[in-house]
Amino acid sequence: MRQKLTVITYVLVGLFPALGAAIDRSAGKGFLVATDLVKGSTKGYVPSQLWVYDEIGQPIAGKGERGAFALGERIALSEGWYLVEVGNEPAEKNRQKLFVREGKLTVVPTGLVMVRVEPATAQPRDTCSPWNGQLFAYLPLDAAPGPLIASNGKAKDLDEGQGVLQLAAGRYRFEWNRFTVVTEVRAGMTLHLETGLIGPMAQDDYLLHAKDGAAPDNPGLKLCKRRPTRVLVRGYQGSFSQPTSKYPYKKRAWVAVLVEAGNVAGKAKGAGPWEKTPAPAIRGTLYRGSGSEPIPQWEQEPITVPPPTVPPSTEPPPSQ
Secondary structure, three states: OHHHHHHHHHHHHHHOHHHHHHHHHHOOOEEEEOOOOOOOOOOOEOOOEEEEEEOOOOEEOOOOHHHOEEOOOOEEEOOEEEEEEEEOOOOHHHOEEEEEOOOOEEEOOEEEEEEEOOOHHHOOOOOOOOOOOOOEEEOEOOOOOEOEEEEOOOOOOHHHOEEEEEEEOEEEEEEEOOEEEEEEEOOOEEEEOOEEEEOOOOOOOOEEEOOOOOOOOOOOEEOOOOOOEEEEOEEEEEEEEEEOOOOOOEEEEEEEEEEOOOOOOOOOOOOOOEEEOOOOOOOOOEOOOOOOOOEEHHHOOOOOOOOOOOOOOOOOOOOO
C-alpha cells in the first residue's frame, strides 16, 4: 500500500510541476500578508501596495509596480525580521519592522481612511475653489506635511465626492481640501475624516488659514460667497480686511475659528469617526508572538555609535 501511495505522489508532481514547485518554495517558510480591505471597484480609491525588505533594507522584489506586492498576496519568506511599507508612494521612513515565523502567517495590520462629501454637481457655483475626494497621507514627522505615503490623485471619479486610502495602522497627517489633520488609522477599521461647513462670511476677501499670521507657508483658502465651504474639522485662523484711519486705510484682521463636525454620510450622528471594516477570512495559523505587532521605524530613536577609543601612545615623547 505504501508503494502505491509513493507512486501516486510522484505521478501527481510529475503531472503538475507547478504544484511541486509551490510545495518546494513554501517548505520551511513562513508567510507575510497585508489583507485587502477594499472589495472590488470603489469610488475614489487607488490600490495601495506592499513593499518588503530584509532586516537591513535590501528589497525583496514583487511583481508589481516598483517591485511591490499586491495587498492580499501571501508572500513566502524565511523565518526572520522584515521591513514593510504600505501605501502607493515608497518612502524609507514609512517602513515597519515585523517578524515572520516558520509555518505561520504574519499579518500587517491595516485600516482604511475615507472622506465622503458632496459631489461636484451639488457644490456652490461660486468664485471659491471646488472640493472633491482627493486625499493625501503623510508621516507626521514635521510641522509641514511629509514625506508623502499615499494619495488617490489618479482616481478618475474624485468629483463624485469620495476618497479612500488603505494604510498600515498608525498615525498620519492627512490632507483634504488644502488643510491637514493628524489622526490615527486603526487595524480593521475605517476612519471617516470629519468635515464641517463654514460661512458664507460678510467680508468679500475673507480667507481661512491653518495658523495665525501672513507667511508664504500659510496661504489662505477663499471661502464661497453664496453658500458654506466644506473643510476638515479643526481649529483655523480667519483673516479679512478691516478699515483704519491711517494709510493704506486698511489692515488684515485675524480671528480664531473652530469648524465643528456635521453629519458624516453613511454614519449615525455621534457614532465617532471609526467604524469596523469587514475583512476577508484569513487561512492559516496566525503568528502572535514577539514582533507580530509592527514597530514603526520613524518612531525609533536613531542609534548613535560612539567614536572609537584611541589607546594612549606608548612611544616616548620626541626629544626637544
